[in-house]
Amino acid sequence: MNALLDVRGLEVRYGGIVALRGIDFRVDEGEIVALLGANGAGKTTTLRAISGLLPIRAGDLTFAGTNFRKHGADAIARLGIAHVPEGRRVFTRMTVRENLELGGYAVAARRELDVRIDEVLSIFPRLHERIAQRAGTLSGGEQQMLAIGRALVAQPRLLVLDEPSLGLAPLIVAQIFEVLRDIHRRGTTIVLVEQNAHAALALADRGYVLRNGEIARNDTAANLARDPAVVAAYLGGE
Amino acid sequence: MHEFLAQLANGVELGAIYALIALGYTLVYGILELINFAHGDVYTFGSFTALVVLVALRAAHVLHGVGLILGIVAALLVAILACALLNAGIERLAYRRLRKAPRLAPLITAIGVSFMLENLIELWQGSAPVPFPNVIPNPELRFGALQVGVQQIVVVALAIVTMIALHYFVQRSRLGKAMRAVAQDRDAASLVGINVDRTIAITFLIAGALAGVAGFVGGVSFGSAWFLNGFGAGLRAFTAAVLGGIGNIAGAMLGGFLIGLLESFSTWFIGGQWSNVAVFSVLILVLVFRPSGLLGESLPEKV
Numbered sequence: 001m002n003a004l005l006d007v008r009g010l011e012v013r014y015g016g017i018v019a020l021r022g023i024d025f026r027v028d029e030g031e032i033v034a035l036l037g038a039n040g041a042g043k044t045t046t047l048r049a050i051s052g053l054l055p056i057r058a059g060d061l062t063f064a065g066t067n068f069r070k071h072g073a074d075a076i077a078r079l080g081i082a083h084v085p086e087g088r089r090v091f092t093r094m095t096v097r098e099n100l101e102l103g104g105y106a107v108a109a110r111r112e113l114d115v116r117i118d119e120v121l122s123i124f125p126r127l128h129e130r131i132a133q134r135a136g137t138l139s140g141g142e143q144q145m146l147a148i149g150r151a152l153v154a155q156p157r158l159l160v161l162d163e164p165s166l167g168l169a170p171l172i173v174a175q176i177f178e179v180l181r182d183i184h185r186r187g188t189t190i191v192l193v194e195q196n197a198h199a200a201l202a203l204a205d206r207g208y209v210l211r212n213g214e215i216a217r218n219d220t221a222a223n224l225a226r227d228p229a230v231v232a233a234y235l236g237g238e
Numbered sequence: 239m240h241e242f243l244a245q246l247a248n249g250v251e252l253g254a255i256y257a258l259i260a261l262g263y264t265l266v267y268g269i270l271e272l273i274n275f276a277h278g279d280v281y282t283f284g285s286f287t288a289l290v291v292l293v294a295l296r297a298a299h300v301l302h303g304v305g306l307i308l309g310i311v312a313a314l315l316v317a318i319l320a321c322a323l324l325n326a327g328i329e330r331l332a333y334r335r336l337r338k339a340p341r342l343a344p345l346i347t348a349i350g351v352s353f354m355l356e357n358l359i360e361l362w363q364g365s366a367p368v369p370f371p372n373v374i375p376n377p378e379l380r381f382g383a384l385q386v387g388v389q390q391i392v393v394v395a396l397a398i399v400t401m402i403a404l405h406y407f408v409q410r411s412r413l414g415k416a417m418r419a420v421a422q423d424r425d426a427a428s429l430v431g432i433n434v435d436r437t438i439a440i441t442f443l444i445a446g447a448l449a450g451v452a453g454f455v456g457g458v459s460f461g462s463a464w465f466l467n468g469f470g471a472g473l474r475a476f477t478a479a480v481l482g483g484i485g486n487i488a489g490a491m492l493g494g495f496l497i498g499l500l501e502s503f504s505t506w507f508i509g510g511q512w513s514n515v516a517v518f519s520v521l522i523l524v525l526v527f528r529p530s531g532l533l534g535e536s537l538p539e540k541v
């Protein structure tokens with residue numbers, strides 16, 4: 001099978017500090033891949049480097065056969081990678097609709113954009129009720145829905161999510177994971193960074209475990225969920 | 239009563255000019271958190287380019303009838319274009335490479351660019367004020383007790399139309415939304431596919447274009463252009479932007495008119511030599527008691 005996303009020898013530094021030391025990471029078309037690890041392991045750094053938000057020291061990045069190592073973040077988004085960032089990062093001073101419109105920034109045709117926004121609103125009816133409200137006035141769960149909705153308007157081939165469950169009530173988390181399952185069923189490949197390893201591995205096909213900026217494990221989700229070492233380190237107590 | 243209305247009209251006219259300049263400060267601050275000290279000098283450059291075009295057209299004897307209207311439009315458009323390009327050029331050459339530098343670096347650079355522009359304009363046009371061609375006929379019109387010149391009406395109308403156009407552009411257009419997105423969260427904007435560098439460049443183009451309109455109407459209104467005009471007008475417009483809430487577009491317009499009125503009425507009541515004191519007292523009072531300005535958010539929302 002051809003890799004949709006292929007990351008080879010990725011190295012990222014913050015000043016002199018090495019945050020990622022040569023990571024190999026591969027996602028095939030149609031997969032859900034979980035990226036796990038303790039706080040500070042380098043999960044967010046990995047996603048930000050892939051999306052072009054951080055300069056890369058070494059390594060190569062390929063998406064659907066295109067080497068995008070030298071692309072800027074906006075060009076990477078236009079390749080078909082949508083990134084739902086840590087902390088949601090919705091445009092708080094704009095309305096829900098404007099946020100969704102910006103998600104489809106690359107879509108030039110107005111009518112096409114409206115159709116896509118309607119689709120997203122049918123996935124998240126809560127957003128529909130708050131369409132004219134400023135995003136900053138939404139609850140945390142609603143902001144997370146908006147962040148995901150904004151990414152979906154772009155109709156990405158690869159959806160990358162950084163801790164979408166953080167700080168949300170279990171009921172909302174279950175809803176959001178249900179939406180992810182649904183999006184995946186419709187053909188979108190997903191990379192999921194999660195603290196909530198139980199939920200992530202239940203959803204994912206495969207998983208990587210990051211430790212101190214290196215890949216410590218790489219296995220199927222089922223094997224990782226069963227592995228005593230992983231269970232002790234990341235699933236313990238949950 | 240007559241005098242009051244005359245000062246009111248005068249204040250609105252001044253305010254329209256300050257508001258146009260203030261918008262340039264606020265747009266750039268909104269997107270870069272940079273006080274573009276060179277902006278006032280871009281305004282001066284606009285006055286001189288319009289002046290040069292009008293002088294040339296007058297020398298060619300084309301400024302009558304339809305030629306007059308076309309000539310005025312041409313001078314306005316040249317000023318807009320020249321200032322837009324100058325401002326975008328400044329961003330490209332001076333500020334862009336400092337985007338990741340500590341905030342003091344672009345600020346000092348802006349002051350340097352301001353001095354440079356002032357000196358270049360002085361080299362080009364000399365150090366004495368140059369009379370602005372008095373080509374727009376200026377009959378006085380009476381509305382009851384209010385007496386205004388046609389020029390005043392043209393100046394204010396042009397400023398207001400420009401501001402309404404800007405408002406709709408920023409609120410409704412795709413590019414306007416991109417500008418607001420970059421102003422709020424640069425990373426998030428780039429993640430939805432917005433080219434941040436290009437959007438910032440466009441913001442400088444627009445801010446420069448507004449300075450071009452202001453340069454033209456300022457030349458018409460004051461009747462002269464001087465290489466240091468931008469210093470005083472820029473400081474007042476900056477005060478207006480802070481008064482309205484820097485980064486806030488409606489605030490810059492409101493602040494511009496308020497500062498124009500304040501200058502006009504303080505000149506009337508306590509004399510022209512005190513109007514600077516009045517204006518800068520406002521700046522200090524705002525900075526002390528309401529740093530977010532009249533229409534600003536209580537604090538900038540930053541992630």
Ligand SMILES: Nc1ncnc2c1ncn2[C@@H]1O[C@H](COP(=O)(O)OP(=O)(O)OP(=O)(O)O)[C@@H](O)[C@H]1O
Pocket residue numbers: 014017019037038039040041042043044045046
């Ligand atoms: N801007 C930065 N400057 C310096 N060091 C940073 C920066 N961002 C992250 N780091 C460091 O890089 C390492 C990896 O951070 P990263 O945010 O990728 O971790 P993470 O796995 O996402 O953690 P968490 O689960 O807490 O979100 C950490 O040691 C962190 O302190």
Ligand SMILES: [Mg+2]
Pocket residue numbers: 043044045086162
């Ligand atoms: Mg993280």
